[in-house]
Amino acid sequence: MSELSYLSSARYGKDAVRVFRVVREGSTHTVVEYNVKVLLEGDIDISYTEADNSVVVATDSMKNITYYLAKVSPHILIPERFALHLGTHIVSKYAHIHKAFIDIEQLRWSRIPIGKDGKPHPHSFLRDGDEKKVIKVEVDATAGKDKIQARVSAGINDLLVLKSTGSSFTSFIRDEYTLLKEVDDRIFSTSIDLSYTFGPISIPPPKDEKKLDFIAPSPNQEEPGSVWDPLVLDRARTVTLEVFATDDSASVQATLYRMAQRIIEENAGVQSVSYALPNKHYIPVDMSYIGLDNLTPAKAEVFQPVAAPSGLITATVSRK
Numbered sequence: 001m002s003e004l005s006y007l008s009s010a011r012y013g014k015d016a017v018r019v020f021r022v023v024r025e026g027s028t029h030t031v032v033e034y035n036v037k038v039l040l041e042g043d044i045d046i047s048y049t050e051a052d053n054s055v056v057v058a059t060d061s062m063k064n065i066t067y068y069l070a071k072v073s074p075h076i077l078i079p080e081r082f083a084l085h086l087g088t089h090i091v092s093k094y095a096h097i098h099k100a101f102i103d104i105e106q107l108r109w110s111r112i113p114i115g116k117d118g119k120p121h122p123h124s125f126l127r128d129g130d131e132k133k134v135i136k137v138e139v140d141a142t143a144g145k146d147k148i149q150a151r152v153s154a155g156i157n158d159l160l161v162l163k164s165t166g167s168s169f170t171s172f173i174r175d176e177y178t179l180l181k182e183v184d185d186r187i188f189s190t191s192i193d194l195s196y197t198f199g200p201i202s203i204p205p206p207k208d209e210k211k212l213d214f215i216a217p218s219p220n221q222e223e224p225g226s227v228w229d230p231l232v233l234d235r236a237r238t239v240t241l242e243v244f245a246t247d248d249s250a251s252v253q254a255t256l257y258r259m260a261q262r263i264i265e266e267n268a269g270v271q272s273v274s275y276a277l278p279n280k281h282y283i284p285v286d287m288s289y290i291g292l293d294n295l296t297p298a299k300a301e302v303f304q305p306v307a308a309p310s311g312l313i314t315a316t317v318s319r320k
Protein backbone atom coordinates (compact mmCIF):
# COMPACT_ATOMS: atom_id res chain seq x y z
CA MET A 1 0.00 0.00 0.00
CA SER A 2 2.53 2.62 1.16
CA GLU A 3 4.63 2.21 -2.02
CA LEU A 4 1.66 3.35 -4.07
CA SER A 5 1.17 6.78 -2.61
CA TYR A 6 2.74 9.66 -0.77
CA LEU A 7 1.61 12.97 0.72
CA SER A 8 2.31 15.46 -2.06
CA SER A 9 0.91 18.55 -0.40
CA ALA A 10 -0.74 19.52 2.87
CA ARG A 11 -2.19 22.75 4.17
CA TYR A 12 -4.68 23.18 6.98
CA GLY A 13 -6.24 25.81 9.19
CA LYS A 14 -9.41 27.64 10.19
CA ASP A 15 -11.92 29.08 7.78
CA ALA A 16 -14.63 31.69 8.34
CA VAL A 17 -13.30 33.13 11.59
CA ARG A 18 -15.74 35.98 12.09
CA VAL A 19 -14.21 39.03 13.77
CA PHE A 20 -15.77 42.36 14.60
CA ARG A 21 -13.58 45.09 16.11
CA VAL A 22 -14.46 48.52 17.44
CA VAL A 23 -11.77 51.19 17.78
CA ARG A 24 -12.83 54.05 20.07
CA GLU A 25 -11.42 57.54 19.73
CA GLY A 26 -13.49 59.43 22.27
CA SER A 27 -17.07 59.35 21.09
CA THR A 28 -16.08 58.53 17.50
CA HIS A 29 -15.94 54.82 16.84
CA THR A 30 -14.52 53.02 13.84
CA VAL A 31 -15.59 49.44 13.18
CA VAL A 32 -14.45 46.61 10.94
CA GLU A 33 -15.95 43.19 10.33
CA TYR A 34 -13.79 40.48 8.80
CA ASN A 35 -14.16 36.86 7.77
CA VAL A 36 -10.68 35.43 8.16
CA LYS A 37 -9.18 32.23 6.75
CA VAL A 38 -5.86 31.02 8.17
CA LEU A 39 -4.09 28.11 6.46
CA LEU A 40 -0.63 26.82 7.33
CA GLU A 41 2.08 24.76 5.67
CA GLY A 42 5.24 23.36 7.20
CA ASP A 43 6.70 20.21 8.69
CA ILE A 44 3.29 18.75 9.37
CA ASP A 45 3.36 15.62 7.23
CA ILE A 46 3.39 13.17 10.16
CA SER A 47 0.03 14.44 11.34
CA TYR A 48 -1.36 12.97 8.13
CA THR A 49 0.96 10.02 7.55
CA GLU A 50 1.68 8.81 11.11
CA ALA A 51 -1.41 10.09 12.94
CA ASP A 52 1.05 12.10 15.05
CA ASN A 53 -0.53 15.31 16.36
CA SER A 54 2.65 16.56 18.04
CA VAL A 55 3.17 18.91 15.06
CA VAL A 56 -0.37 20.23 14.99
CA VAL A 57 -1.15 23.81 15.97
CA ALA A 58 -4.86 23.27 16.60
CA THR A 59 -7.12 25.14 14.23
CA ASP A 60 -8.86 26.33 17.38
CA SER A 61 -5.59 28.01 18.40
CA MET A 62 -5.44 29.72 14.99
CA LYS A 63 -8.87 31.18 15.71
CA ASN A 64 -7.66 32.32 19.15
CA ILE A 65 -4.54 33.95 17.66
CA THR A 66 -6.78 35.79 15.20
CA TYR A 67 -8.89 37.19 18.05
CA TYR A 68 -5.83 37.99 20.15
CA LEU A 69 -4.23 40.00 17.33
CA ALA A 70 -7.58 41.65 16.57
CA LYS A 71 -7.36 42.98 20.14
CA VAL A 72 -3.68 43.99 20.26
CA SER A 73 -2.54 44.66 16.67
CA PRO A 74 -2.20 48.33 15.74
CA HIS A 75 -2.96 47.24 12.15
CA ILE A 76 -6.48 45.94 12.71
CA LEU A 77 -8.20 48.65 10.65
CA ILE A 78 -6.13 48.02 7.51
CA PRO A 79 -6.85 44.44 6.47
CA GLU A 80 -3.75 44.09 4.24
CA ARG A 81 -1.55 44.92 7.23
CA PHE A 82 -3.56 42.90 9.68
CA ALA A 83 -3.25 39.86 7.40
CA LEU A 84 0.52 40.40 7.14
CA HIS A 85 0.78 40.79 10.91
CA LEU A 86 -1.21 37.60 11.53
CA GLY A 87 0.81 35.56 9.05
CA THR A 88 4.15 36.94 10.25
CA HIS A 89 3.22 36.29 13.88
CA ILE A 90 2.39 32.64 13.19
CA VAL A 91 5.44 31.75 11.08
CA SER A 92 7.68 33.52 13.62
CA LYS A 93 6.16 31.80 16.64
CA TYR A 94 6.18 28.20 15.38
CA ALA A 95 9.57 26.93 14.22
CA HIS A 96 8.11 24.18 12.01
CA ILE A 97 5.47 26.33 10.29
CA HIS A 98 7.00 27.82 7.15
CA LYS A 99 4.10 29.41 5.34
CA ALA A 100 0.87 31.12 6.34
CA PHE A 101 -1.93 31.89 3.90
CA ILE A 102 -4.27 34.53 5.28
CA ASP A 103 -7.45 35.52 3.44
CA ILE A 104 -9.61 38.34 4.76
CA GLU A 105 -13.01 39.32 3.50
CA GLN A 106 -14.13 42.70 4.83
CA LEU A 107 -17.85 43.39 5.03
CA ARG A 108 -19.19 46.90 4.51
CA TRP A 109 -20.16 49.03 7.49
CA SER A 110 -20.59 52.67 6.44
CA ARG A 111 -21.57 55.51 8.73
CA ILE A 112 -25.28 56.37 8.73
CA PRO A 113 -25.74 59.86 7.23
CA ILE A 114 -27.74 62.19 9.47
CA GLY A 115 -29.79 65.26 8.60
CA LYS A 116 -29.99 67.35 5.41
CA ASP A 117 -26.22 67.54 4.97
CA GLY A 118 -25.82 63.80 5.58
CA LYS A 119 -23.33 64.15 8.44
CA PRO A 120 -21.71 60.74 9.11
CA HIS A 121 -22.82 59.42 12.51
CA PRO A 122 -19.95 58.74 14.95
CA HIS A 123 -21.09 55.29 16.07
CA SER A 124 -24.00 54.09 13.89
CA PHE A 125 -23.43 52.16 10.70
CA LEU A 126 -25.27 50.50 7.85
CA ARG A 127 -24.47 47.57 5.60
CA ASP A 128 -24.60 49.39 2.28
CA GLY A 129 -24.35 46.48 -0.12
CA ASP A 130 -22.97 42.98 -0.47
CA GLU A 131 -19.65 44.16 -1.85
CA LYS A 132 -16.62 42.87 0.01
CA LYS A 133 -13.03 43.92 0.17
CA VAL A 134 -10.86 40.82 -0.24
CA ILE A 135 -7.24 40.41 0.80
CA LYS A 136 -4.97 37.43 0.21
CA VAL A 137 -1.57 37.30 1.86
CA GLU A 138 1.10 34.60 1.66
CA VAL A 139 3.78 34.87 4.31
CA ASP A 140 6.76 32.66 3.49
CA ALA A 141 9.55 31.93 5.98
CA THR A 142 10.91 28.92 4.04
CA ALA A 143 14.25 30.71 3.54
CA GLY A 144 14.55 31.35 7.31
CA LYS A 145 12.67 33.14 10.06
CA ASP A 146 14.80 36.24 9.50
CA LYS A 147 14.13 36.23 5.74
CA ILE A 148 10.36 36.46 5.63
CA GLN A 149 8.89 37.18 2.23
CA ALA A 150 5.28 38.04 1.56
CA ARG A 151 2.94 38.36 -1.37
CA VAL A 152 -0.18 40.45 -1.16
CA SER A 153 -3.19 40.62 -3.38
CA ALA A 154 -6.29 42.66 -2.76
CA GLY A 155 -9.51 43.55 -4.46
CA ILE A 156 -13.27 43.51 -4.40
CA ASN A 157 -15.93 40.83 -4.72
CA ASP A 158 -19.61 41.15 -5.55
CA LEU A 159 -19.74 44.79 -6.67
CA LEU A 160 -23.03 44.77 -8.59
CA VAL A 161 -23.37 47.33 -11.40
CA LEU A 162 -25.67 47.94 -14.35
CA LYS A 163 -25.80 50.38 -17.26
CA SER A 164 -28.91 50.79 -19.37
CA THR A 165 -27.13 51.90 -22.55
CA GLY A 166 -23.57 52.47 -23.79
CA SER A 167 -23.04 48.77 -24.49
CA SER A 168 -23.22 46.87 -27.77
CA PHE A 169 -22.27 43.41 -28.97
CA THR A 170 -21.81 42.90 -32.71
CA SER A 171 -19.54 41.22 -35.29
CA PHE A 172 -19.08 37.99 -33.32
CA ILE A 173 -18.85 34.61 -35.08
CA ARG A 174 -22.03 33.64 -36.90
CA ASP A 175 -22.47 29.98 -37.76
CA GLU A 176 -25.01 27.17 -37.42
CA TYR A 177 -25.01 27.57 -33.60
CA THR A 178 -25.67 31.30 -33.57
CA LEU A 179 -29.05 32.42 -32.27
CA LEU A 180 -27.93 35.69 -30.67
CA LYS A 181 -28.84 38.86 -32.57
CA GLU A 182 -26.29 41.63 -33.00
CA VAL A 183 -27.26 44.63 -30.84
CA ASP A 184 -25.90 48.18 -30.91
CA ASP A 185 -27.59 48.99 -27.61
CA ARG A 186 -28.11 46.64 -24.67
CA ILE A 187 -28.15 46.45 -20.90
CA PHE A 188 -24.79 45.56 -19.35
CA SER A 189 -24.84 44.29 -15.80
CA THR A 190 -22.17 42.44 -13.91
CA SER A 191 -21.09 41.56 -10.41
CA ILE A 192 -17.47 42.63 -10.36
CA ASP A 193 -14.77 40.45 -8.84
CA LEU A 194 -11.46 42.27 -8.99
CA SER A 195 -8.09 41.32 -7.59
CA TYR A 196 -4.67 42.82 -8.11
CA THR A 197 -1.27 41.62 -6.97
CA PHE A 198 1.82 43.42 -5.76
CA GLY A 199 5.40 42.29 -6.19
CA PRO A 200 6.96 40.31 -3.33
CA ILE A 201 8.00 42.21 -0.21
CA SER A 202 10.39 41.48 2.66
CA ILE A 203 9.03 41.63 6.18
CA PRO A 204 11.38 42.36 9.10
CA PRO A 205 10.95 39.52 11.60
CA PRO A 206 9.47 40.39 14.99
CA LYS A 207 12.25 40.40 17.61
CA ASP A 208 10.15 40.63 20.76
CA GLU A 209 9.22 37.67 22.94
CA LYS A 210 5.58 37.67 21.89
CA LYS A 211 6.39 38.01 18.16
CA LEU A 212 4.22 41.06 17.94
CA ASP A 213 6.44 43.88 16.69
CA PHE A 214 5.31 43.62 13.09
CA ILE A 215 6.63 46.69 11.32
CA ALA A 216 4.74 48.38 8.53
CA PRO A 217 5.43 51.90 7.28
CA SER A 218 3.17 54.45 8.94
CA PRO A 219 0.18 55.48 6.83
CA ASN A 220 1.77 58.76 5.70
CA GLN A 221 5.13 57.24 4.76
CA GLU A 222 4.08 54.76 2.14
CA GLU A 223 4.79 55.19 -1.56
CA PRO A 224 1.68 55.89 -3.62
CA GLY A 225 0.52 52.78 -5.49
CA SER A 226 2.63 50.43 -3.37
CA VAL A 227 1.45 47.59 -1.19
CA TRP A 228 1.63 49.94 1.82
CA ASP A 229 -0.60 52.56 0.22
CA PRO A 230 -4.04 52.09 1.81
CA LEU A 231 -5.66 54.08 -1.03
CA VAL A 232 -4.89 51.60 -3.83
CA LEU A 233 -8.18 49.82 -3.29
CA ASP A 234 -10.20 53.05 -3.34
CA ARG A 235 -8.49 54.07 -6.58
CA ALA A 236 -9.04 50.64 -8.14
CA ARG A 237 -12.71 50.73 -7.17
CA THR A 238 -13.19 54.30 -8.45
CA VAL A 239 -11.53 53.58 -11.79
CA THR A 240 -13.45 50.32 -12.21
CA LEU A 241 -16.76 52.13 -11.70
CA GLU A 242 -15.71 55.07 -13.88
CA VAL A 243 -14.64 52.88 -16.82
CA PHE A 244 -17.75 50.73 -16.45
CA ALA A 245 -19.98 53.83 -16.56
CA THR A 246 -18.23 55.78 -19.31
CA ASP A 247 -16.80 53.17 -21.68
CA ASP A 248 -18.71 52.78 -24.92
CA SER A 249 -18.56 49.03 -24.42
CA ALA A 250 -17.99 46.79 -27.46
CA SER A 251 -18.04 43.72 -25.18
CA VAL A 252 -17.44 42.74 -21.59
CA GLN A 253 -13.97 41.62 -22.70
CA ALA A 254 -13.02 45.05 -24.10
CA THR A 255 -14.34 46.95 -21.06
CA LEU A 256 -12.56 44.59 -18.67
CA TYR A 257 -9.26 45.20 -20.46
CA ARG A 258 -9.63 48.99 -20.17
CA MET A 259 -10.39 48.77 -16.47
CA ALA A 260 -7.33 46.64 -15.81
CA GLN A 261 -5.04 48.87 -17.88
CA ARG A 262 -6.09 51.91 -15.85
CA ILE A 263 -5.36 50.21 -12.51
CA ILE A 264 -1.85 49.30 -13.69
CA GLU A 265 -1.28 52.85 -15.01
CA GLU A 266 -2.38 54.47 -11.75
CA ASN A 267 -0.66 52.20 -9.19
CA ALA A 268 3.07 51.74 -9.62
CA GLY A 269 3.32 48.70 -7.33
CA VAL A 270 0.56 46.67 -8.96
CA GLN A 271 1.99 43.80 -11.01
CA SER A 272 -1.18 42.25 -12.38
CA VAL A 273 -4.92 42.75 -12.31
CA SER A 274 -7.57 40.07 -12.68
CA TYR A 275 -11.28 40.48 -13.18
CA ALA A 276 -14.09 37.95 -13.28
CA LEU A 277 -17.17 39.54 -14.81
CA PRO A 278 -20.35 37.51 -15.12
CA ASN A 279 -22.51 38.91 -17.90
CA LYS A 280 -25.88 39.13 -16.15
CA HIS A 281 -28.25 38.96 -19.06
CA TYR A 282 -31.35 41.15 -19.27
CA ILE A 283 -33.53 39.78 -22.06
CA PRO A 284 -36.08 42.09 -23.74
CA VAL A 285 -39.55 40.52 -23.40
CA ASP A 286 -41.17 39.69 -26.76
CA MET A 287 -44.52 41.52 -26.81
CA SER A 288 -45.17 41.17 -30.53
CA TYR A 289 -48.03 38.75 -29.72
CA ILE A 290 -49.95 41.70 -28.28
CA GLY A 291 -48.89 44.18 -30.95
CA LEU A 292 -46.11 45.95 -29.02
CA ASP A 293 -42.52 46.39 -30.19
CA ASN A 294 -40.27 45.66 -27.18
CA LEU A 295 -37.48 43.98 -29.19
CA THR A 296 -36.02 46.78 -31.35
CA PRO A 297 -33.17 48.04 -29.09
CA ALA A 298 -34.52 51.62 -29.00
CA LYS A 299 -37.99 50.33 -28.06
CA ALA A 300 -36.87 47.72 -25.52
CA GLU A 301 -38.14 48.87 -22.12
CA VAL A 302 -39.24 45.73 -20.31
CA PHE A 303 -36.56 43.12 -19.63
CA GLN A 304 -36.43 39.76 -17.94
CA PRO A 305 -33.36 39.58 -15.68
CA VAL A 306 -31.92 36.09 -16.11
CA ALA A 307 -29.87 34.71 -13.23
CA ALA A 308 -28.57 31.68 -15.11
CA PRO A 309 -26.92 30.85 -17.32
CA SER A 310 -24.67 33.88 -17.37
CA GLY A 311 -21.63 34.65 -19.46
CA LEU A 312 -18.40 34.69 -17.49
CA ILE A 313 -15.60 36.84 -18.82
CA THR A 314 -12.25 36.65 -17.03
CA ALA A 315 -8.73 37.88 -17.70
CA THR A 316 -5.48 38.85 -16.05
CA VAL A 317 -3.59 41.88 -17.29
CA SER A 318 0.05 42.15 -16.23
CA ARG A 319 2.67 44.89 -16.11
CA LYS A 320 5.30 44.42 -18.86
Ligand SMILES: O=c1[nH]c(=O)c2[nH]c(=O)[nH]c2[nH]1
Nearest residue numbers: 169180250251252253279311
Ligand atom coordinates in the same frame (compact mmCIF):
# COMPACT_ATOMS: atom_id res chain seq x y z
O1 LIG B 1 -19.80 41.07 -24.05
C1 LIG B 1 -20.08 39.92 -24.44
N1 LIG B 1 -19.08 39.03 -24.66
C2 LIG B 1 -19.32 37.75 -25.11
O2 LIG B 1 -18.37 36.97 -25.32
C3 LIG B 1 -20.66 37.38 -25.30
N2 LIG B 1 -21.26 36.23 -25.71
C4 LIG B 1 -22.60 36.44 -25.71
O3 LIG B 1 -23.47 35.59 -26.02
N3 LIG B 1 -22.88 37.73 -25.32
C5 LIG B 1 -21.69 38.33 -25.05
N4 LIG B 1 -21.38 39.57 -24.62
